[in-house]
Amino acid sequence: MMKRNMTKWMQDKITASVKEAMPILSFPGIQLIGHTVEELVQDGHLQAMCMDAAAKHFQTAEAFGLMDLSVEAEAFGSPVKYSENEVPTVTAALVHDMREAEMLKVPEVGAKRTGQYIRAIKEASDLITDRPVLAGMIGPYSLAGRLLDMTEIMILCYEEPELVEKVLTKATEFLISYARAFKAAGADGIVIAEPAAGLLSPAMIGEFSTPYVRKIRDAVREDSFIVLYHNCGNVIPLLDNIREIEADGYSFGNAVDMEEVLRNMPKDSLIIGNIDPAGVLRNGTPELVREEVTALLQRCHGYPNFVISSGCDIPPGTPMQNMQALMEAAEEFYRKIEC
């Protein structure tokens, strides 16, 4: 099958007067297929079923793969805790000093559950053909944080930057291979999730995150394969630096004012966000969801490159009626302004 021209797809999205929502919607699909998160994260076929069920249920602009930020660290050897209804978590650092960093082996793509995630995208790409399929992947700094410990890495950036750089280099090497594997499996692009970098200063993100994300982008990006960057932290002080990634699109969270972001980001890249996934989508009512979606669109629809989305990965237990409310509120908004 001929690959979709994603550069054109993006441009069409920006020029379209009516824009379909792009929620980061994958895990809640378990409610449609009757499985647990624990089953899902270990089975690529179930993941594809989940993505397909979500795509059939909601007319989103794209289909997102699972945003599971434990997969890559586990491939390196990190211990992971599984929960029936929650995304897995890395439980301990793998690398504690330079000796261990030097001995750290870069895994093959396919190690541990990475093979299942590739399988998921391959099957989903065959099942979902009416919209792009985007694979999810952790960012290099966020991965290094899981390998070194999320708190410790920030201190190490000051005290032992060479250690952090050694781990970042290996993390990036793996992530480039992983992204290439997603491309070969049929994905139309990747979303690089780098939330941990949202805690850094502008100088530090410029040293320990952006250059590595850029390496991944440069290694895989082409017209048929786009790169989106996700960071749900307080990124306002970091935007100058984040722009240097030259991603095709950026996904931001509810920690920021979306209008301020739109004023400061390139007009030719998609900017998506930022309905609160926990407070509004998971724990709110359909009425609250409608209010928030409508309010955000009222403020931001004047920016052609803005597409409404969730501020982060939508939690597994999010009620379907809230997702329905998001989609309907967006459709209704655009219908009204078209008239």
Added chain:
Amino acid sequence: MSLIQEISDKLQGGKAKEVKILVQQALDEERDPKEILNEGLLNGMMAVGARFKNNEIFVPEVLVAARAMNAGLTILEPKLTEIGNEPVGKAVIGTVQGDLHDIGKNLVIMMLKGAGFEVCDLGVDVEPDTFIDKAEEFEADIICMSALLTTTMPKMKDCIERLQERDLRDKYIVMIGGAPVNESFAKQIEADYYTPDAASAAEVARKIMEEKKAHV
């Protein structure tokens, strides 16, 4: 620059080794340990908290400053114990059961210590009754709970209910925080305070203790 001011400045710069040396020097010069603590270390940490709140510095800078504070405290604590220095208050803190995220919790610990609190870190995946048992053992004033997952937030309510069942609800102030947590949730579960960030948590905790002491 005075020696005490230099301790504060070096702490703010995250210079742990230098803070240790300067605190020892101050003790050797027979400076008042409480002055070293309050005007040197805690003052420095409060300045860090204010700059963090104003987005002038970021989480890593707070962490290295806190590490410098802890380095100074390791030298100072024996002397403080000797003279019977009392902390501003005592808090137990943990991430709730089923949740392993700890950055937010760790930041709150640093800011509470920087505000003069004695803090017992319960770690992650802490059961509701453990918060209470440890608060009793530690003779805490405040129980602080953190959650990063929507599915673990209900454990905060469980802890408050256990406090009620054990007839201890009025004995402790309960503070909650974490990314999916908000004011509305705090009201719903009848927590005493919700704070959106570590610096606010320390400010609120300090005010709580001032009010408590004013009513004694």
